[in-house]
Amino acid sequence: MLQLFVGDIYSLLNFMSFLRWLFIGLAVLGLIYMRYTQPDLHRPFKVPLIIPIIFCATSFFMVFLSLYSDPINTGIGFAISLTGIPAYYIFIVFDRRPKWIQRCI
Numbered sequence: 001m002l003q004l005f006v007g008d009i010y011s012l013l014n015f016m017s018f019l020r021w022l023f024i025g026l027a028v029l030g031l032i033y034m035r036y037t038q039p040d041l042h043r044p045f046k047v048p049l050i051i052p053i054i055f056c057a058t059s060f061f062m063v064f065l066s067l068y069s070d071p072i073n074t075g076i077g078f079a080i081s082l083t084g085i086p087a088y089y090i091f092i093v094f095d096r097r098p099k100w101i102q103r104c105i
Helices: 002-006 009-037 050-069 071-082 085-093 099-104
Strands: none
Touching: 009 050, 009 071, 050 071
């Protein structure tokens, strides 16, 4: 539906690639954090710490590079992602949801 407003699929991909690398980097950073805060947690496999550190550095470099090279499209992509905040508050945060929303969920 968003493509109707953008008009070009490649522009939409440019808007969202910034956010994709940001969230992937934050997820891997969270894994590094968990490795230190919960060292006794069972993990199916363990990689050397340098690999997620290099991955985080690379993904954040790509985020900053897109901010530097094309700040307008990056800002548009960030604004598009902010449109999900009202839905988050309606469906997740509020304890008193309307009855019709509770029935849908």
